[in-house]
Amino acid sequence: MRGGNPSSVHAPGRAARAAIEAARAQVAAALGADRRHITFTSGATEALHLAVAGVVRPGDAVVASAVEHPAVFGACERAGGRVGRVPVDGQAALEPAALLAHTPEDARLVALMRAQNEVGTLYPVAALAEAARRRAPNALVLCDAVQAWGKVPLDVTALGADLVVVSGHKIGAPPGVGALWTRPGVALAPLLAGGPQERGRRAGTENVPGIVGLGVAASAIGQRLAAMDRIRALRDRLRAGLRDRLGRAYVEHGDPDGGLPNTLAFRIAGVPGDVLLAALDLEGVALSSGSACASGAVEPSPVLRAMGLDDETARQGLRASLGPETRAEDIERVLTALPALVQRAQAA
Ligand SMILES: Cc1ncc(COP(=O)(O)O)c(C=O)c1O
Numbered sequence: 001m002r003g004g005n006p007s008s009v010h011a012p013g014r015a016a017r018a019a020i021e022a023a024r025a026q027v028a029a030a031l032g033a034d035r036r037h038i039t040f041t042s043g044a045t046e047a048l049h050l051a052v053a054g055v056v057r058p059g060d061a062v063v064a065s066a067v068e069h070p071a072v073f074g075a076c077e078r079a080g081g082r083v084g085r086v087p088v089d090g091q092a093a094l095e096p097a098a099l100l101a102h103t104p105e106d107a108r109l110v111a112l113m114r115a116q117n118e119v120g121t122l123y124p125v126a127a128l129a130e131a132a133r134r135r136a137p138n139a140l141v142l143c144d145a146v147q148a149w150g151k152v153p154l155d156v157t158a159l160g161a162d163l164v165v166v167s168g169h170k171i172g173a174p175p176g177v178g179a180l181w182t183r184p185g186v187a188l189a190p191l192l193a194g195g196p197q198e199r200g201r202r203a204g205t206e207n208v209p210g211i212v213g214l215g216v217a218a219s220a221i222g223q224r225l226a227a228m229d230r231i232r233a234l235r236d237r238l239r240a241g242l243r244d245r246l247g248r249a250y251v252e253h254g255d256p257d258g259g260l261p262n263t264l265a266f267r268i269a270g271v272p273g274d275v276l277l278a279a280l281d282l283e284g285v286a287l288s289s290g291s292a293c294a295s296g297a298v299e300p301s302p303v304l305r306a307m308g309l310d311d312e313t314a315r316q317g318l319r320a321s322l323g324p325e326t327r328a329e330d331i332e333r334v335l336t337a338l339p340a341l342v343q344r345a346q347a348a
Pocket of ligand 1: 042043071115146169176
């Protein structure tokens with residue numbers, strides 16, 4: 001494989017091609033898919049753009065939950081779709097009635113993520129897709145399954161979508177690689193044209209090391225899933241500890257019991273998330289805030305805003321994402337450090 005261009009016919013080229021095809025089989029197996037329907041991309045953002053640009057024409061009606069990843073909205077805007085955002089409730093859950101109310105009969109695309117990346121809410125995509133298709137028979141359903149892969153079982157047939165997007169770095173593969181699964185029969189115009197790679201769906205020499213890494217990580221997906229019981233127990237230990245130590249100042253976002261097992265989204269009332277984030281970072285603890293840092297100003301998370309929080313409260317959002325590498329000591333470190341940091345921030 002070393003250095004070979006997978007489009008070359010010499011031996012290193014053939015080895016690179018074989019490595020890509022082996023990885024395709026591994027990714028397909030992990031998703032319950034046929035390998036002919038997997039297209040490798042540079043990540044989920046590109047896969048989402050490929051899916052959207054591949055089917056949406058200017059003026060087409062598109063429906064998306066209000067808490068989709070910004071890449072979905074960016075791709076829809078770029079394609080010229082008329083996007084209707086389906087509101088969510090205070091836990092980021094989506095009512096089928098709300099989806100139907102926002103789905104016109106001529107909708108071309110319905111975008112529904114499987115798991116929300118900031119708060120961990122899970123969506124019953126198969127049931128929602130079925131309802132949407134009854135309303136809009138020509139609609140294709142796009143599922144961003146990035147956060148769900150490796151945390152809850154994922155099978156493209158059971159998911160009921162037409163286009164499914166995953167990303168490597170969420171399952172331990174190197175960053176910068178992802179994949180799009182396309183239901184057989186879905187015609188997709190390429191986003192990057194000008195070469196025969198990926199069956200003409202994605203021109204350009206493939207990222208062979210990234211794709212091989214994605215294949216290896218996909219083949220270990222069962223182990224990642226098996227670790228989720230342990231990870232959920234750690235998450236629940238964190239949750240109980242925060243509640244004990246911070247009392248009413250600790251407020252949860254979303255529904256940890258019904259959501260992703262590794263995610264705890266919360267706020268400490270009155271304390272901006274970025275203040276705690278920076279202080280925890282100095283203690284060696286890496287948490288996320290729901291906020292995006294745009295042009296120097298901390299913007300409140302659109303996801304928390306969509307859940308009904310005002311700007312100031314949304315700026316308090318924090319998220320702990322646990323992974324296979326998380327240990328009990330890490331949880332204790334947060335529980336030891338956070339109350340003092342909160343006190344300091346409240347006093348400031
Ligand atoms: C739900 C979701 N969709 C899409 C993306 C974009 O993925 P990528 O960084 O592979 O482009 C992310 C990023 O982590 C995500 O969480």
